[in-house]
Amino acid sequence: MDYDMPLYRPPSEGRSLIFQVTLGCSWNKCLFCGMYKGKRFKARPWEDLERDINEMSRYVPDTRKVFLADGDPLCLDTDYLVKVLKLITERFPNLERVSTYAGPTNLMEKSVDELRELKAHKLDILYLGIETGNEELLKKIHKGASSAEIIEGSRKAIEAGLRMSTFIILGLGGVEGSYAHAKDSAKVSNAIDPQFLATLTLMLGPYEEVYEKKLMGGNFKLLNKMESLQELRWFIEDLEVTNAKFGSEHASNYLPLRGTLPGDKEKILSLIDKALKDDRSGLLRPEWQRGL
Numbered sequence: 354m355d356y357d358m359p360l361y362r363p364p365s366e367g368r369s370l371i372f373q374v375t376l377g378c379s380w381n382k383c384l385f386c387g388m389y390k391g392k393r394f395k396a397r398p399w400e401d402l403e404r405d406i407n408e409m410s411r412y413v414p415d416t417r418k419v420f421l422a423d424g425d426p427l428c429l430d431t432d433y434l435v436k437v438l439k440l441i442t443e444r445f446p447n448l449e450r451v452s453t454y455a456g457p458t459n460l461m462e463k464s465v466d467e468l469r470e471l472k473a474h475k476l477d478i479l480y481l482g483i484e485t486g487n488e489e490l491l492k493k494i495h496k497g498a499s500s501a502e503i504i505e506g507s508r509k510a511i512e513a514g515l516r517m518s519t520f521i522i523l524g525l526g527g528v529e530g531s532y533a534h535a536k537d538s539a540k541v542s543n544a545i546d547p548q549f550l551a552t553l554t555l556m557l558g559p560y561e562e563v564y565e566k567k568l569m570g571g572n573f574k575l576l577n578k579m580e581s582l583q584e585l586r587w588f589i590e591d592l593e594v595t596n597a598k599f600g601s602e603h604a605s606n607y608l609p610l611r612g613t614l615p616g617d618k619e620k621i622l623s624l625i626d627k628a629l630k631d632d633r634s635g636l637l638r639p640e641w642q643r644g645l
Contacts, residue, residue: 460506
């Protein structure tokens with residue numbers, strides 16, 4: 354099986370078998386994201402996908418977890434996705450679950466019954482980038498969905514029995530918009546009440562100046578390390594989710610954290626406060642380790 358590169362998957366899917374159901378992203382307009390800018394979106398032909406699934410069932414027949422790439426296979430017709438899932442479950446008898454990225458617009462277009470049907474064929478976890486809960490910022494970054502639509506699509510998936518793994522991007526609102534970004538993101542996260550919640554930190558590399566001056570414009574200025582930690586605290590302190598595994602272990606983040614909310618909330622806040630008071634506490638990643 355040959356992948357059409359680049360290929361992306363969430364860190365938690367590191368041991369999953371990956372099948373590319375689509376190539377690229379059907380939306381592909383978010384200003385902060387360069388993941389699929391070099392790919393033209395298309396659904397892979399059934400014959401190619403069927404060949405990959407059959408081939409890998411011979412090499413790794415005991416596969417337990419499968420991830421469907423690229424950006425958002427949920428944009429495809431439900432009947433086609435069921436066909437894909439049926440073949441995967443037939444070929445991998447020990448399969449426990451299937452997961453994939455999900456875009457908010459694609460979730461909005463699926464009915465609860467359609468999502469239940471996908472769940473019945475072992476689709477289990479959807480990875481959704483909330484990015485931000487701030488309405489103005491969602492428009493500025495060209496997310497293509499409002500906060501209300503992100504909430505509605507996510508709640509629909511949860512009603513269907515799917516588990517939602519959502520994430521916020523720290524630094525997305527810059528210095529001026531940091532507080533509103535953190536607080537509004539907490540509101541949306543609370544309304545969704547996902548099973549998994551994570552943070553990433555905006556990393557632009559050589560495109561920082563272009564992003565600041567040309568794409569975001571105005572008074573936009575990227576956060577430094579300590580401002581990013583403060584934004585993380587503002588976000589965490591307002592979270593009121595009922596039972597979510599939280600993590601900031603992604604390599605982009607300065608402070609790797611892990612816990613269950615609400616139980617570990619005070620412990621997490623205490624670690625953030627310790628790092629804010631002393632950036633030489635040993636809690637923070639060195640700059641050279643970020644993004645690895």
